[in-house]
């Protein structure tokens with residue numbers, strides 16, 4: 001398989017922008033986009049939050065694993081993962097074999113602010129603690145985020161082929177960095193989808 005045929009997989013904590021960046025990157029590359037959270041919700045016919053409330057985290061993690069397995073043989077796609085998908089070592093192995101892994105990061109305070117301002121948070125993002133995330137003070141939410149990131153960052157970093165701090169970057173800038181890093185900027189697929197086909201190579 002040519003390097004440019006590999007999938008591009010986005011990993012990282014909640015609110016780092018995996019879904020937003022993935023959607024835009026797929027549009028720029030004219031590639032299919034898959035989001036494991038969206039797949040799980042579509043298959044289950046309910047939100048992740050409802051799944052976790054009704055069945056618990058282990059149930060959701062099993063469904064997430066099955067969703068990831070169903071993507072194992074795709075190529076030339078962009079994939080956004082759930083923030084905790086990489087915690088399962090088997091999932092991590094599947095993702096690593098699937099393509100280039102891009103880790104998105106951001107400062108804790110920014111992550112908390114993004115999640116609080118995102119209307120999707122309230123109906124769809126289950127709380128990690130007993131309280132609803134929206135009910136936590138900003139300080140407690142930052143503390144919770146810092147604690148979880150301390151556990152997860154070594155796993156995220158071990159898997160990553162590229163790390164991008166999104167704290168003060170726009171979606172466009174992040175997408176450009178990914179295209180540039182994997183030499184996809186001048187590719188026919190990128191050129192064709194951004195309307196600059198005659199200039200591309």
Ligand SMILES: Nc1ncnc2c1ncn2[C@@H]1O[C@H](COP(=O)(O)OP(=O)(O)OP(=O)(O)O)[C@@H](O)[C@H]1O
Nearest residue numbers: 014015016017018019020083114118166169170171
């Ligand atoms: N670079 C950015 N700058 C500003 N806002 C951003 C950026 N990236 C994402 N956001 C905003 O942050 C919120 C969360 O983004 P998104 O849903 O893409 O994150 P995610 O990593 O997919 O989260 P989750 O793990 O919960 O699925 C959205 O409201 C989105 O518009």
Ligand SMILES: O=C(O)C1=C[C@@H](O)[C@@H](O)[C@H](O)C1
Nearest residue numbers: 014037048082083084125126
């Ligand atoms: O960080 C996490 O553990 C999660 C992130 C979201 O993408 C969802 O997959 C779910 O809310 C769990």
Ligand SMILES: [Mg+2]
Nearest residue numbers: 018019037080
């Ligand atoms: Mg997402």
